[in-house]
Amino acid sequence: MNETSPLSPRVTLKAKRDQSIRRRHPWVFSGGIKRIEGQPKAGDWVQVFANKGACLGWGHYSPDASIAVRMLTFEDALPDDNWWHQQIADAVRVRKDLGLFGQEGQNTCRLIHAEGDGMPGLIADLYGSVLVLQCHTPGMHRNLDDLVEGFRLALGDVMVGVYDKSAKTLAKNGGVTSEDGWVWGKAPANHKALEYGNQYVIDWEKGQKTGFFLDQRENRALLGSLSKGKKVLNVFSYTGGFSISALSAGASEVHSLDSSARALEVCEENIRLNGMDVSKHKSIQADAMEYLKTENLSEYDIVVLDPPAFAKRASARHAAVQGYKRINLRALGMMKSGSLLFTFSCSQAVDDALFANTIVAAAIQAGRTVRILHRLHQPPDHPVNVFHPEGSYLKGLVLRIDD
Numbered sequence: 001m002n003e004t005s006p007l008s009p010r011v012t013l014k015a016k017r018d019q020s021i022r023r024r025h026p027w028v029f030s031g032g033i034k035r036i037e038g039q040p041k042a043g044d045w046v047q048v049f050a051n052k053g054a055c056l057g058w059g060h061y062s063p064d065a066s067i068a069v070r071m072l073t074f075e076d077a078l079p080d081d082n083w084w085h086q087q088i089a090d091a092v093r094v095r096k097d098l099g100l101f102g103q104e105g106q107n108t109c110r111l112i113h114a115e116g117d118g119m120p121g122l123i124a125d126l127y128g129s130v131l132v133l134q135c136h137t138p139g140m141h142r143n144l145d146d147l148v149e150g151f152r153l154a155l156g157d158v159m160v161g162v163y164d165k166s167a168k169t170l171a172k173n174g175g176v177t178s179e180d181g182w183v184w185g186k187a188p189a190n191h192k193a194l195e196y197g198n199q200y201v202i203d204w205e206k207g208q209k210t211g212f213f214l215d216q217r218e219n220r221a222l223l224g225s226l227s228k229g230k231k232v233l234n235v236f237s238y239t240g241g242f243s244i245s246a247l248s249a250g251a252s253e254v255h256s257l258d259s260s261a262r263a264l265e266v267c268e269e270n271i272r273l274n275g276m277d278v279s280k281h282k283s284i285q286a287d288a289m290e291y292l293k294t295e296n297l298s299e300y301d302i303v304v305l306d307p308p309a310f311a312k313r314a315s316a317r318h319a320a321v322q323g324y325k326r327i328n329l330r331a332l333g334m335m336k337s338g339s340l341l342f343t344f345s346c347s348q349a350v351d352d353a354l355f356a357n358t359i360v361a362a363a364i365q366a367g368r369t370v371r372i373l374h375r376l377h378q379p380p381d382h383p384v385n386v387f388h389p390e391g392s393y394l395k396g397l398v399l400r401i402d403d
């Protein structure tokens with residue numbers, strides 16, 4: 001329930017700091033705030049005003065974060081319960097219009113991509129009949145009941161359980177404590193997610209993010225289409241998304257490398273689940289940086305490099321670029337003539353041009369002939385709000401390497 005009153009906390013911005021908000025960019029930085037009235041607490045709604053007093057809208061307050069307010073509406077009125085339901089219904093309709101529901105062999109989809117769907121602070125991933133919610137702000141988490149109701153209305157019988165996976169993300173954002181667990185219903189027995197006909201165990205309890213990386217769905221399918229008869233090394237494999245796609249498309253052999261033993265266990269479970277020949281797969285538990293320094297990659301026809309975000313913020317950009325250059329230089333230097341490199345960055349602070357330039361620098365140093373065959377991005381169920389270009393985070397290149 002949202003309550004509006006003349007006493008709602010008010011945040012007034014410094015002069016000129018209203019400009020980005022008027023352009024509908026949803027972030028108010030703590031440094032842009034002139035005055036806070038009404039003593040808002042973490043997660044409270046605050047009404048945001050320009051320096052000269054015009055109302056700019058309403059957002060959720062996070063006192064201990066550099067993004068102090070995330071705007072949810074640019075209207076004068078405080079959102080009511082119906083607002084939550086409408087936002088969710090709209091986002092679900094976008095996915096339905098994209099044909100992401102009811103496709104044969106496919107039952108996974110990101111339903112809410114935070115700012116991209118006008119709901120900053122919320123990620124919602126649907127895995128078959130289970131919805132996993134990850135709140136990044138106390139304000140989102142406080143409205144869990146409205147969220148669950150909104151998804152029930154929009155999805156009907158499709159959804160049988162909602163799992164809240166916000167403990168870690170909330171702790172990072174202002175020390176709010178919460179426990180992960182079911183907030184509505186629960187998973188059906190033998191729950192499996194389906195992506196392009198392949199089955200996956202989704203580890204929402206102990207896995208990373210919401211349990212799986214849906215953002216690579218189309219890129220995994222592309223790898224599959226090029227994998228027949230090929231030997232593939234999947235570096236930073238997590239639970240084997242790219243590995244399963246390659247094996248199901250007829251790869252001759254696939255090696256999955258990750259530092260997480262748990263991720264590799266689930267990867268092997270996924271291989272068994274899909275009835276694949278386990279002798280064609282090998283798990284390598286190792287630090288990728290060390291492995292790439294010492295191992296020879298010339299036996300592989302395809303290598304995938306999908307590291308975690310090296311730059312979590314702009315200040316880490318330079319170190320991140322060096323990290324990307326280092327791993328790509330090793331791969332470009334060692335891979336055999338005629339091989340393919342799928343290389344990715346999910347760092348928001350490293351944009352398409354910077355990533356591509358980093359790869360060019362690595363190719364120059366490696367002294368190889370390198371062609372860009374594909375430029376890859378996040379799929380349409382991870383949309384980017386035009387007023388929030390930071391939402392475009394996943395970029396990848398498929399490179400062909402020759403002498």
Ligand code: SAH
Pocket residue numbers: 208212213216236237238239240241242257258259260263286287288289306307308
């Ligand atoms: N490609 C995967 C997602 C990769 S997420 C997919 O399609 O599902 C990044 C992975 O990198 C995580 O599984 C994490 O455990 C692993 N990782 C992080 N640092 C690592 C390191 N230094 N060496 C090896 N793996 C690492």
